[in-house]
Amino acid sequence: MPQMEVIANRPRRWDVPFGDAMREEDVDKLLQIEPFRSIDAERFPATLPLRGILKNDARVNYYPDGAIIVRENDYGSSAFLVLQGRARVVLAGLPEEVLGRPAQTKPGFLKSMLRQWRNPSLPEVRNQVAFESDLVSNDSHEVDELAETRVFVQDVPRLLENSRSVVLHAGEFFGELAALTRSPRTATVLADGEAVLLELRWQGLRDLMRRTDALRQHIERLYRDNSLRVHLRETPLLAQLPTEHLEAVAAAVRFETHGDFQWQDTYEPYTSKPAADAFASEPLIVEEGSPCEGLVLIRSGFARLSHHFGNGHRTIAYLGKGQVFGLGESIEQVAVEEPVRAKASLRALGHVDVLRIPQEVMRDHVYCNLPEHLLAEAAKKHALYCTKHFCSQPGKTLGGEQTQVETPLLEFLVERRFINGAQAMLVDLDRCTRCDDCVRACAATHNNNPRFIRHGPRHGSTMVAHACMHCVDPVCMIGCPTGAIGRDMATGVVEINDLTCIGCSTCAESCPYGNVRMVEARDAGGAIMFDEVTQQPIHKATKCDLCVDQPMGPACQHACPHDALVRMDLGNLGELSHWMSR
Template structure:
């Protein structure tokens, strides 16, 4: 062994269990409950036994009456199973100020200045690479104690008032959709009385669903029972329907999934650069086919395109909450002849959609609107296309679609860059290559810059290789320890260095090459190596958006020429304003 190497024990998946109170007796009790008692332990691999998943990836939480379990809008990394007591799912009407969100801890000026003096001279120095055995990780990936003070509401009847709520009883599961799809919580959940819940972090939930059908079927059944009405109410066309009419729509709505949940595994960057991506994208609805209702996008992204020459031209993309086919469905209801779709819809990765058949719209939805109102809605949602451009009007796609140069839009869609909520966009016409952005990043991160000033280009614009904190962060899918996850309040994707085992799964999963694996050292300069294999130990590193800095991302603040911005590439209005400034 070289004098510049130090042998240490490599971190393991369950070094940091989700809860410290799960013993063999508690696991035995869980295995007697639905849905766990139906699971066959032999269907799980030897490396991931059912008992160990329950012991290390779950914990039992107690909530007093009024205790806030999850809050609408927060990003969550876990699902909850009601063991004892009842909980209330608040669908609407709750005052957000009552939810007790804690402010993000920002470093003050003096602390930020002191950090610069403490920065090591060597790259990637670690004081500690293995977590202590007595640590537990909570929903926001921070070290916590299960006895921590929780936020709760004292006067439940007064606080809820006229809020719409649904009561869940023992055996019911919630929060699984947000945990698995990496999206914000869609509702606030409160303890109706004293309640005991089993919290399952999403890595364990994923493995349970991967190796057994019982939990998957349980989740699908609960979605249809508890969540479908919420998603339908979020659509303006359906928001004012009488409750009894909405129930008829719920009964006839079909749930569909298109594409691959782990789409990054088959994402071919070469085909994207040559415009061949659309050939491989799963077709959801095809231009020229008869309109048979509308599609509501529940999660994921979909490409809207139309025939142009011998190929397809991208018109827009649709995301969560947006609608496809509404104009044609209205035209079909108003006219005497069937209407064909004017555009095609294809899955970009993995897309969940709700399909409401034309017959259901004609019988239960459109009768609540006058013919004049329907004609006005149809006109408002129309798309006018010429040989030069297509201009989608507001509403058809759930919001106004600002005019974006077609080649730029196709560039963003084909490379899945619309996934980026905090992409680093650089105007190369203004950039002088001074590298002040890189130096600022290094100064903020112990002399280790967390991005590379290079990347995909379109005209004068470049998307640098910096974590984009994606709307669908597929880097989280395969992490075996939960070391990479979202901040609950901000949505920032962060890596817990203590629980990262250096497996490279996140780096290999990132379609944009924005996560790097680095060899780590101690302060003497010795490279840390595995004591068994004597191979260097790696850690995953990436941009953390300077989450603890009061001024925001250091890279953007340091640019002297206003050439760099952190931007949501899915916000076409913001992008249009910046490009056209």
């Protein structure tokens, strides 16, 4: 008779420390320096002591001169503190060839065949952990990969000739932006001479910040200062601005935060409200008809652009990171020398960080430095918001991406916040024959376990299936105690490290779209694994991993015979529009 249950050890947060184990004397040394010296250890609970965080969530890395510490556009999940030496932050993008990014290796025909052959016949089969080295979490990938490939930037002075860079000294933090906002690194950082750095994984940083007000304020200030100039440089019209004018703009910028950081907690009540009530609950950033007071830059998150229609509001578009609101009105105000009113409202969807640049600063430091044709071009581009039902300047067309998406579909995507999805699974129900080839293909590539459900909210004949969307803002990652859920460094795909997942279901509860599922783990014989201590079944979080290790990409999309299923960035309305009008 087969065994029905098997006893196993449930993984815990600090089963394996972050990288090479820190010694007690290393922790003692850290506690002698700022900012750790000022932290009150009494404020930490016994289960999460300050020493424990430093010992298990931190590690000390040595870098030779010119070594790359972090690379621009990699998804990192740790912050760095310079202990000794200097680090150079290169603000302008370095050429790809010097960054030593490794090529992605995918299995070939035979390996893929073998893999399918070896799929267990039972669901959710897990091997017991044989070696502790298997437990290395996602977090250490970034530094390990850079160390393994020994990426050095040779001839640093020549490379930096045309780049702007900032030198950081002992005691300074960097990398906190990517670690805390689950976003890609905004700059490459090199060791400027030999350097020793403390790397702190984001869970540790989060726990330290929660219990230390001074550190939280310090990190928040850095977070703002370090990212501001980078963000301004990425903004249209500001990219080519002379440094002194950019500094003037930076000095005048106002930071604003709208909505809740952990917006997933209010998602369910928000979506169950009537549309008008849900709309009214969205924090207002700029109201339609209010005088133009300058430019609003979206720093992170999403905002809804809408205008009055009848007794309600109609969505025109949504803006995401790096997009600008009010540029058309701002330029028009300078041109006509009269007050101009906002043509649409801007409301926060979830959590939004914005930067406001006052109108007088734009007039005195930006517009005066730009040729008229550039201004006219920018005004034209940003003056029109068009959908099939609305165009801010009737009779004109934007010629851009937002003209073809119907307003009801736009409202559906915005209200349910699917715009957060970078790889959402859309199913065209007019073409889908419900053959389930997509589900079978998914199962075949994941040990016979499908990682999505071919079902979900629909609008007309478009369905957003319950598959991980690999969100721009993956809120599922916020509460993970072990860092088992994290982004792939190169692709940004949100993955779960099955070995370090403790089955707490925080991610499944945090995912507002219900795309993370908890399953009971079994051994090869089919027996359900039970925790030795609690005698409870061992659960694991599972979800779509976008078939990152598959040679042909997402198996679901590849297996659809009728082109009914697609993985798509819903932040890109142009892509959606093309797909809808095939």
